[in-house]
Amino acid sequence: MWLSIFKQWVMYGFILFIITVALAIFSIITYTSDGSKNNSRRVFESSLWNALQLQLQSYRFLNYLIELDQQAPSLNGEAFFRYDVLMSRVDLLRKGEIGELIRNFEGGRTTRLLNIINGEMELLSFQLSKIEAGDYSYLPALVERVKSVDTQINEFVTLVNKGSNDYISDQHKTLQKNLDTIQLLSIILLACLLGLGFFTIKGLVQLKRVFKLNSNLNDNIQAVHEDKAQMLTFINQETRPPINAILGIASTLNSPETPKNTKALAKHIEESGNQLLQIIEMLSDLALIDAKKLALTPTIEPLKSSIEDCLILFESQMARKNLQSIVYIDPNLPAFVCLDLIRTKEIIVALLQNAINHTPTGSISLQVRPSASGAPVIPLPAGTKEVSVMQIALRDTGQGMTDELQQNLRINPSLPMQQEGPLPSKVGLSLALCHKLVYLMKGEMHFSCAPQKGCEFWVDIPFYVSDTGPIIEQHKPPQCPDNTQALLIETDAQLAKVISLQLATMNISVTVSKEGSMQDNRHCNLVILGNTASFERDGHDALQQWKNRSCPVMSYHPLAINYSDFQVKPLHFPITQSQLEAHIITLFANKKPLQGSTKND
Secondary structure, eight states, rough: OOHHHHHHHHHHHHHHHHHHHHHHHHHHHHHHHHHHHHHHHHHHHHHHHHHHHHHHHHHHHHHEEEHHHOOOOOOHHHHHHHHHHHHHHHHHHHHHHHHHHHHHHGGGGHHHHHHHHHHHHHHHOOOOOOOHHTOOHHHHHHHHHHHHHHHHHHHEEEEEEEHHHHHHHHHHHHHHHHHHHHHHEEEEHHHHHHHHHHHHHHHHHHHHHHHHHHHHHHHHHHHHHHHHHHHHHHHHHHHHHHHHHHHHHHHHHSSSTSSSHHHHHHHHHHHHHHHHHHHHHHHHHHHHTTTTTTOOOOOEHHHHHHHHHHHHTTHHHHTTTTTTEEEEHHHSSSSEEEOOHHHHHHHHHHHHHHHHOOOOOOEEEEEEEEEESSOOOOOOOOOOEEEEEEEEEEEEEEEEOOOHHHHOOOOOSSSTTTOOOHHHHHHHHHHHHHHHHHHHOOOOEEEETTTTTEEEEEEEEEEEEESSTTGBOOOOOOOTTTTTTEEEEEEEHHHHHHHHHHHHHHTEEEEEEEEOTTTTTOOOOOEEEEEOOHHHHHHHHHHHHHHHHHEEEOOOHHHHHSSSOOOOOOSSBBHHHHHHHHHHHHHTSSSOOBBOOTTOO
């Protein structure tokens, strides 16, 4: 409101400024008109004065010739000097502004007289040169010629005087007319400015009405969003019973008495039903976010099992595409966290769905770790002491995203002049919901992509740290004896990195065979056999050597799991910490000390 009032005062000040400038311009125009009048007067006075000077100098020259001492042997150039003074007056009348002014007097008669006077004066120079030489016989004729020119000079002065008076009179009339025109234009311009001020004030009043109308329209749009949210909630309520019935039938078909092919069909029906429920929930949440009706409900939940369950939801879908998945939860995070875990799961599910869609083959890794970002300033619920931030990082080895999709995702609603979020039609339903949920939870979303090399998303989500006793304790993985060594044979760098992190939490040092070579049979306490192209060539000998050394082997390689001569503990995707911890406890149960509790797993 104060900004609108400020803008109005700015507009009023601007109008006042225009009026002030206009008045100043009118004053300058008037002053310039007066200056033009003074300049015309100066030219007029100069023309009249120079004409009189011509007459005066002609009299002086004539008197000089009459009173000339004829006994002097030489005049020493005095006669020519007086002659030049006279001719200079003629030149002043012929050139410049004075000459241009005189040419218009009396239809050009002044110009003709001045030319005659100039011609007659030019003829005197020959006789004057003889007199300067001491020959005074030419003096009477020279005096007579000067006297004859006097008539033309008198007539010229009379015409100049008359023409100057007519000219200054006309000039005064013209200037007065121009001044009247300027004053009239000034009045018109002032009236226009007043009209502009009137219409501006009227426009501001109209703008105020538009703002009010816009506010009402926003309220109407909000009401539309609320109606949409209610409609989708109604759809959700109406579609859940039949979908639950389908899921119930699928569960019945999935009983032990059902043939295998029927079990696969039932599993697929169950998975499709869950996806349909997930889509409906996404649409409902998007509508609630747009209507600003989605309320976050922080609850205290176990972090590890909740995150691992998200990957298990997509186990069948990733198995059909032969995608290998793995998850790692940093042990520095609390075992129990206080946040809206339902919305956090939706974010992870959306990122996983996007990764599966863009990854035809390869691996998907999920890491949950403490974030280096500062915690946002948000109210603390009851029973919490501080706010921390965890980072959810998901990486795939797929095809990457198109530039257009990336550009639509680079929207930060917390910045000024930004949209609220990307449109589902531009980035897809899952990513649109993920983006809006992240910023609704006061978090941040970043990503990087490379063509044919995959994408990595990292999302910072704030969570609350409880101030009650056992809930804030961190999860303690089982600890193997010191100097426990593991050999990891894996060509996928991302899988190797995450497995190494998982084993490191259990005090196991990992040596990675980056090329997937089976020749690296150094002494170790554990072997994890992953993706390698050399198993068919060297796998039998390597397994036999590990068997002879009584070195346990875990593997997710299909040929190694089905190897009959040596019992290999199978690993199944998604590879979780819970799965690895269970195997480690079994393998090293008789070796002291094993520390850590798994009652929360």
